[in-house]
Amino acid sequence: MYLRGRDRSPVIDKSDSQNSMLAAGDKPERRVRADAQRNLDALLEAAKSVFVTAGVGAPVRAIAEQAGVGVGTVYRHFPQRADLIAAVFRREMDACADAAAVFAATQPPFEALASWMQRFTGFIATKRGLASALHSGDPAFDGLIGYFDRRLRPAFRGLFDAAVAAGQIRADVDGDEILGAVASLCMSVYNDGPGHAERMVALLIDGLRHGARAP
Amino acid sequence: MYLRGRDRSPVIDKSDSQNSMLAAGDKPERRVRADAQRNLDALLEAAKSVFVTAGVGAPVRAIAEQAGVGVGTVYRHFPQRADLIAAVFRREMDACADAAAVFAATQPPFEALASWMQRFTGFIATKRGLASALHSGDPAFDGLIGYFDRRLRPAFRGLFDAAVAAGQIRADVDGDEILGAVASLCMSVYNDGPGHAERMVALLIDGLRHGARAP
C-alpha cells in the first residue's frame, strides 16, 4: 500500500557464456553487446566501492557517476535499486567462495581455514546494512539466503573438513554452526565497533584448535 | 554522506504528569497545552494502527491524515520520522509491560505467564520492520534495546519467577534466555509465515512445564 514499484524481472550476468556451440540449429541467442557487458562490470565494481564508503543506502545517482554511466543505464541492467544491491552481494559471495579454492591450494589445512574465515569476516563486515536489507522484506533479496547456503557453505565445508581430517582442529563441532555463528557475530545488533567482529572470530578460530587430535 | 537530516532533539510524552504539586516555589514549568497533548495521543494511536496495516515504512503524510492533523504537527512532536516510530514502540512496550501486572493479579502464576508470553508475541509479531529499524543504525533507535531491558525484562521476570516459585514450571532455565529466545523467534529472518511464531512460543511454554516440581 505504500510500496515502491513492484513487478520485478531479474537480470542475469551473461559474462562467462562460453557456451557458444555454434553448430546445430538453435536460435542465434542474441549475444550481449560488448559495451553493455563493460558497463555492467563497471557498475558492479562501482557499486561495491560506493557501498563500502557510503553504505547500501547510497543514491543510485552516486553509483552511476562512479561508474561513469547514466542512471538510465543502471536501470537498464537492474530494474530496481534492490536488484543492484543483491547482485553486488551475490558477486561478493562468489569471490569469497572462490577464494576458498586458492587458500586450499596454497596453505596447509588449518591456515587455509583461518585465512578464509577472516576473508569471510571482511566480506560481511563491509556490509553495513546487509542485515537491514535482509529483513526489509524486499523480494529482490529473497534468494540471497539460499545463495549463501549454495555458495559459501560448501566452500567453508571443504576447508573445515580438510582441517578436521588433518587433525588440526577438533572434530566435535558442527561446521554449519560455526559459519552461522560467524555471520551472526558480524551482523548482530550488538556489534561493538570496528575490530569487534574480527576479534570474536579470531577467538572462535583459536577455540577450534583446542583439543585437536594429532594427524 | 548520503544521510537524511541529522541532529535530533528528543520529545517526551508529558501525559501522566500528575506531579503538579502546586505548593513550593519551583519554576511554573510551562504546562503542556491541552490540544497539544490531545494531538500527541491521536498521533501515537494513528501511527500504531497505520504501522500495522502499512508497515513502519508508511509515509508521515498518511499518519498525519489518520490522526486528523497536519504534517507540521507531526514534526512539532517528533523531529524525525524515526522518533515517531521509536515512540510508538516504546508506548507498546509499556502497554505490554503493564499487562503483566493485570495477568498476575487475575490468573494463577503459570496461566499469567503463558498469557503474557502470547501477548508479548503479539506485540513483536505486528512489528514488521522492527528488526530492520533496529539494524538501520538510526540513532533514534539507540535507546530502544535499553528500554526493552528496562521495561519488558522485569515484567517478564516477575511472572516467570512467580511461576517457578509456585512450582508450575521447571526451575532449571534462565529467564533472560527465554525472553531473548522468544524475541528472536519472532524477528528471525527465517520466520515462516503467520502463526509460526505463536507455534514456536507455545512449544516453548510447554517445554517450561516439563519437569516442574510440585508446589
Added chain:
DNA sequence: CGGCAAACGGAATGACATTCCGTATTGTAA
C-alpha cells in the same frame, strides 16, 4: 475580554527512485 506564547496546517523545498524518449553504438549483412 486581551495579549501572546505555543501549536497548527499545509505549501514549499530538497533528495531520491524510477520512467521516458531522443540520441549514440554496435554488430552485421550487403
Added chain:
DNA sequence: TTACAATACGGAATGTCATTCCGTTTGCCG
C-alpha cells in the same frame, strides 16, 4: 566499407516522500 536495425545510452522529467518554513489559529493567564 557503408547502411541499417537492434541495442544501449544519458539525462531530463516525474512522482513520492521527508523535512522545513511561516503566516494563522488557539489555549491560557491575568
